[in-house]
Each structure stands twice: as C-alpha cells, then as structure tokens.
Amino acid sequence: VLTLAAGAGLVAVTAxxxxxxxxxxxxxxxxxxxxxxxxxxxxxxxxxxxTQAGSAQAAGVGAYLAGILRRSTGYALPVTPARGAPxxxxxxxxxxxxxxxxxxxxxxxxxxxxxxxxxxxxNGLFNGVQxxxxxxxxEIESATARPGPWVIPGGRVVDHPRFTYRGAMLDVARHxxxxxxxxxxxxxxxxxxxxxLHLHLTDDQxxxxxxxxxxxxxxxxxxxQVGGGPGGYYTKADYxxxxxxxxxxxxxxxxxxxxxxxxxxxxxxxxxxxxxGVAPPLYTGIRVGFSSLCTSKEDTYTFxxxxxxxxxxxxxxxxxxxxxDEAHSTPAADYATFMNRVQPMVAxxxxxxxxxxxxxxxxxxxxxxxxxxxxxxTASDATVSGAVARGAKVVMSPANKAYLDMxxxxxxxxxxxxxxxxxxxxxxxxxxGAYLAGxPESSVLGVEAPLWTETLLTEDHIEYMAFPRLPAxxxxxxxxxxxxxxxxxxxxxxxxxxxxxVMGIDFYRSSQVVWS
Ligand code: TNX
Numbered sequence: 001v002l003t004l005a006a007g008a009g010l011v012a013v014t015a016x017x018x019x020x021x022x023x024x025x026x027x028x029x030x031x032x033x034x035x036x037x038x039x040x041x042x043x044x045x046x047x048x049x050x051t052q053a054g055s056a057q058a059a060g061v062g063a064y065l066a067g068i069l070r071r072s073t074g075y076a077l078p079v080t081p082a083r084g085a086p087x088x089x090x091x092x093x094x095x096x097x098x099x100x101x102x103x104x105x106x107x108x109x110x111x112x113x114x115x116x117x118x119x120x121x122x123n124g125l126f127n128g129v130q131x132x133x134x135x136x137x138x139e140i141e142s143a144t145a146r147p148g149p150w151v152i153p154g155g156r157v158v159d160h161p162r163f164t165y166r167g168a169m170l171d172v173a174r175h176x177x178x179x180x181x182x183x184x185x186x187x188x189x190x191x192x193x194x195x196x197l198h199l200h201l202t203d204d205q206x207x208x209x210x211x212x213x214x215x216x217x218x219x220x221x222x223x224x225q226v227g228g229g230p231g232g233y234y235t236k237a238d239y240x241x242x243x244x245x246x247x248x249x250x251x252x253x254x255x256x257x258x259x260x261x262x263x264x265x266x267x268x269x270x271x272x273x274x275x276x277g278v279a280p281p282l283y284t285g286i287r288v289g290f291s292s293l294c295t296s297k298e299d300t301y302t303f304x305x306x307x308x309x310x311x312x313x314x315x316x317x318x319x320x321x322x323x324x325d326e327a328h329s330t331p332a333a334d335y336a337t338f339m340n341r342v343q344p345m346v347a348x349x350x351x352x353x354x355x356x357x358x359x360x361x362x363x364x365x366x367x368x369x370x371x372x373x374x375x376x377x378t379a380s381d382a383t384v385s386g387a388v389a390r391g392a393k394v395v396m397s398p399a400n401k402a403y404l405d406m407x408x409x410x411x412x413x414x415x416x417x418x419x420x421x422x423x424x425x426x427x428x429x430x431x432x433g434a435y436l437a438g439x440p441e442s443s444v445l446g447v448e449a450p451l452w453t454e455t456l457l458t459e460d461h462i463e464y465m466a467f468p469r470l471p472a473x474x475x476x477x478x479x480x481x482x483x484x485x486x487x488x489x490x491x492x493x494x495x496x497x498x499x500x501x502v503m504g505i506d507f508y509r510s511s512q513v514v515w516s
Pocket of ligand 1: 326375
C-alpha cells in the first residue's frame with residue numbers, strides 16, 4: 001500500500017512485512033531538512049560502528065548505538081575507531097558537520113554503501129543516533145532478535161534544535177517512583193531529543209532525596225505518599241546513579257526542592273522549621289498551598305543552605321530549581337524576604353536558580369542567570385513579562401498545553417483537569433517563542449512538559465499520560481516553526497506507534513492521530 005503523508009513525502013506501508021522501511025523525513029521531532037534519495041542502505045550482518053578516533057565520548061555514543069542495534073539484529077556490531085573515509089557500516093564522526101549544526105545538531109547521510117553521522121560534539125552525534133533509530137524499521141527497538149532486513153531509507157538529514165532547553169519533569173514526591181522507573185523515563189524522553197529531566201524531589205506528601213545534615217527529611221519525611229502508601233526516597237548513591245545514567249544520554253538532571261510552600265514533609269520531619277515549633281503530621285492528600293517554611297527563623301535559612309549545598313555537590317548540571325509556587329500560606333512580603341535570601345544561596349552553591357514563575361515577582365531580586373518556569377493558563381502574565389524585561393529567561397510549560405497530568409478528555413481515567421482537558425492537538429498547537437505577551441523568543445530558553453503524579457502510581461500510568469503528548473512538546477522545542485503543521489505531525493506521530501508497541505509503551509490512542 002502507498003500512502004501520501006502530508007509534508008512527509010511518499011511512504012511505503014505494508015502491514016504484514018516483518019520490517020518495514022521508514023521514510024527519511026518521517027521523524028519526530030521534524031528535522032530542519034530532509035532530502036530523500038533513491039538508494040536505501042541495508043545493514044549487513046558484519047557491519048561495524050566506527051567512531052571518531054581519539055574521542056572517548058564518541059566511542060561512548062557508538063557503544064550506546066551498538067547496544068540498541070545488537071539486541072534486535074543479533075549482529076556483533078563491533079565498535080572501532082574510524083580510519084580513513086567511511087566506506088561501509090555506520091560512522092559517527094566529529095568532522096565535516098556544517099556550522100549550522102552547532103552544539104546539538106548533526107548531519108546524517110544514508111547512501112547505498114554506508115551511514116555517516118557528522119556533528120561538532122558527541123551530543124550532536126547522540127541526537128543523530130536518535131534520528132537513525134527512527135529511520136530503521138520499528139522492530140529495531142525489540143529487546144530480542146528479529147529477522148530484519150534492516151533497511152534505512154537513503155538521503156540526507158541536516159538538523160539542529162530551535163531551543164537549547166527541551167525538558168520533561170517527573171513528580172516523584174506525590175507518588176515515589178523508583179530509580180528504575182526514572183531510568184526508563186530517561187530512555188524514553190531521549191528518543192525525542194529531550195535534554196533536561198527536572199525531578200520534583202520534594203512536596204507536602206514526601207521528601208525524596210537524602211540530606212546528610214538533616215536525615216529525617218528522607219527517613220521520616222519520605223515515608224509516605226498520596227493515598228498513604230510507603231513512599232520512598234533516593235539515597236545520594238541512587239541520585240548519582242540517575243545523574244550518570246542521564247548524562248550518558250546527554251540528559252541533564254534539574255533537581256527541584258520546592259520551597260517555601262509545598263513543604264509539609266520537611267515541617268513534619270523537623271519541629272524547629274515551624275514558626276510555632278510544633279511539627280505537623282505527615283500529609284497524604286492532594287490539597288496545595290497550606291504549608292510554609294517559617295521565613296522569620298534563622299533555622300530555616302540554615303536548613304535551606306545545607307540542603308542546597310548538599311544537592312549542588314551531587315548535581316553536575318547548571319540549575320537548582322527552588323520551586324516557589326503556590327506559597328499561599330506565605331505572606332507576599334515574607335515570600336520576597338525568603339527568596340531574596342535563598343537565590344544568593346543558589347549562586348553561592350555555584351548554580352543558577354530556576355523557579356516556578358511566581359519567583360518573578362517584582363519584589364524578588366533579579367539573580368543573574370535565573371530561569372522562570374511559566375505554568376499559567378493565560379497568554380499574558382505581568383509577573384513574567386516584568387521579570388523578562390529585567391533579564392530573566394523563561395521555560396514554557398503552560399498548564400493548559402504542556403501539563404502531561406491533565407486528562408486528554410472527560411473519559412480519561414487518570415490525571416487532573418484543573419487546567420482543562422489537553423488532547424494531542426491542544427498540546428501541539430501553540431508557539432513557545434510567541435506565546436506569552438512581552439516574552440520574545442530570545443527570552444525563551446525552551447519548553448518543558450511536567451508530569452505531576454497525584455493520580456499516577458505506576459510506569460504504565462506515566463506512559464499513558466506522556467505518550468503521545470510528550471513527543472508533541474518535544475517537537476515544539478526542537479523543530480523550526482516553519483515545519484509546524486498539525487496534519488503532517490499527526491501522520492508522523494502515528495507512525496511512531498509500532499515503535500511504542502515494540503518497546504512496550506502503553507500509550508493513549510487518541511482519535512486525533514492517524515495511527516499506523
Ligand atoms: C499545580 S504547577 C502545581 C502542582 C500540582 C499540579 C497538578 C505547580 C507549579 N504547582 O503542585 O501538582 O498543579 O496539576
């Protein structure tokens with residue numbers, strides 16, 4: 001059968017064949033440019049993965065690619081240093097990429113003889129590898145050997161991202177999610193070239209990261225979750241394992257400690273953090289806005305400084321997220337006092353502060369390099385445009401577009417709906433560079449898709465809410481606006497389904513998408 005996919009050229013679709021060739025432009029997120037050619041490449045059983053000689057990181061990307069391909073092809077796929085001009089197999093090279101590739105882009109060439117990915121950085125090679133995966137038949141993602149043939153459509157892809165920050169957020173506080181689930185999520189977001197994972201580590205219902213100076217935060221504050229289950233927390237070794245796993249996939253972890261509100265778990269763990277010196281009980285409901293650190297006590301600042309210093313020491317990425325949202329129990333003047341003491345602590349720990357957009361209040365000083373995360377539901381916000389005028393950068397997560405915990409429609413069994421229903425088209429149809437009045441594209445660092453977990457307990461729940469909306473937000477962050485086209489997108493998105501099925505991703509079959 002031949003189908004014409006809008007904006008994606010001719011695509012051969014044969015339902016029964018074991019391994020169907022993809023089309024070079026039919027990838028998510030859409031590339032800057034894709035030129036098909038007539039000759040495809042078939043991966044031979046004796047193929048090598050050759051990587052830039054002398055680059056351990058390029059060899060690492062080669063090993064990552066070979067690890068994926070070996071499982072389904074059953075081929076040996078040795079990874080060796082590249083010698084001379086690439087003539088066969090798959091080459092990952094740090095030479096010859098166009099200047100436009102920048103720090104994260106790549107050029108991918110598929111000819112009858114070989115596959116060559118060129119980039120200026122190992123990160124660019126990694127992004128090219130994600131494209132290559134999508135050009136192979138869906139069965140390439142199988143964890144067990146499949147027959148092939150492993151045909152890759154011919155042509156050239158030249159690609160680089162629109163925004164440097166493309167994020168996903170996982171709330172591990174409302175329901176605790178173990179290290180293995182986080183690793184799985186990292187693998188899945190990396191498929192779509194997402195390069196930041198924001199971990200919402202603390203909230204009223206649980207404190208999920210060990211702090212040596214304040215051990216009860218994790219052992220007591222982490223001992224429950226929404227609904228009263230046993231909760232859990234990451235030891236520092238667990239956290240470092242997540243950071244390292246993410247780094248191998250060119251994903252930077254952004255840890256969030258949400259203060260001064262959303263702090264019942266901390267207040268329950270240490271009586272001295274409360275203004276009245278009395279620790280409240282642990283909390284397992286889903287109300288927000290009732291807790292606050294005591295902004296007039298020195299203990300509070302000792303606590304915050306210790307936590308941020310310890311967290312910074314195990315976080316190689318540039319950001320510490322300090323929350324700052326829904327501090328409804330903190331009077332505005334106290335909120336400003338608190339943030340004006342805490343923002344410099346982040347800087348002293350060697351990091352830039354990220355915060356939910358309430359941190360942009362005019363009474364809170366403009367810490368250099370700070371980033372506000374917009375989560376509102378309106379297209380203009382004076383707090384944000386005011387802070388941007390004073391130099392703040394913004395990550396866009398409008399709740400009625402980018403919140404993966406919103407129900408798709410009234411029948412969705414999981415999730416919340418306070419920001420409305422968010423179907424796939426709603427998640428896709430907005431322009432992060434021109435969405436908020438007074439926030440020009442030059443002030444937008446990128447996008448982030450938060451996944452709050454009040455109602456989400458398992459990996460299956462996470463998958464059902466993230467797929468297929470996460471790839472939509474990823475495309476908004478990566479693809480040039482000139483490629484934005486709902487008809488083309490829903491066809492390309494639908495073509496991902498066979499991959500998700502092979503990977504065991506339990507996704508939502510939106511009726512808005514043309515599923516392959
Ligand atoms: C609002 S968004 C919150 C979270 C909730 C979420 C549920 C934000 C900064 N705060 O505390 O989990 O809504 O959708």
